[in-house]
Amino acid sequence: APLTTAFTVAIFLVFLDTFSKVIVVGKTQGIGAIKSWKLYRVVPKTIFYMIFIILGQLCHDFIDVEIPFQKLVLVGIIGIEVYSIDENFEELTGFSFIKRILEFTKKITQIKSDRQ
Numbered sequence: 232a233p234l235t236t237a238f239t240v241a242i243f244l245v246f247l248d249t250f251s252k253v254i255v256v257g258k259t260q261g262i263g264a265i266k267s268w269k270l271y272r273v274v275p276k277t278i279f280y281m282i283f284i285i286l287g288q289l290c291h292d293f294i295d296v297e298i299p300f301q302k303l304v305l306v307g308i309i310g311i312e313v314y315s316i317d318e319n320f321e322e323l324t325g326f327s328f329i330k331r332i333l334e335f336t337k338k339i340t341q342i343k344s345d346r347q
Contacts, residue, residue: 234288237305241280244312249273251319258323280308 249270256264287301294300314329321327 233301234284237284237287237301238281240305241284241308241312242277244309244316245273245277245280248312248315248319251316251323255319255323283308 253265253270283304284301287304290300291298317327317329321330
């Protein structure tokens with residue numbers, strides 16, 4: 232059961248990343264630039280993520296039950312895919328939500344340090 236949720240999240244994020252990249256390539260280079268052999272790269276990436284999720288679960292079961300290895304792996308996958316989706320979004324619109332969040336965090340940190 233815990234693997235099913237992790238697999239679903241990983242597959243959904245890979246789908247979103249692939250979909251956003253197809254939109255970017257279609258808008259910037261034309262629909263003719265979308266190639267099926269490039270889309271095939273999604274398959275090894277998805278298999279790679281599934282193997283890491285399984286390894287995380289095995290590490291949790293056999294190494295240390297206190298450490299949520301599978302969740303840590305999933306956080307890494309989410310980070311990679313969200314960053315990739317953000318790059319695609321920035322290429323399409325010129326706006327990066329991750330950069331905006333980092334700028335906001337930097338300003339908040341600077342305001343807090345100025346007050347002290």
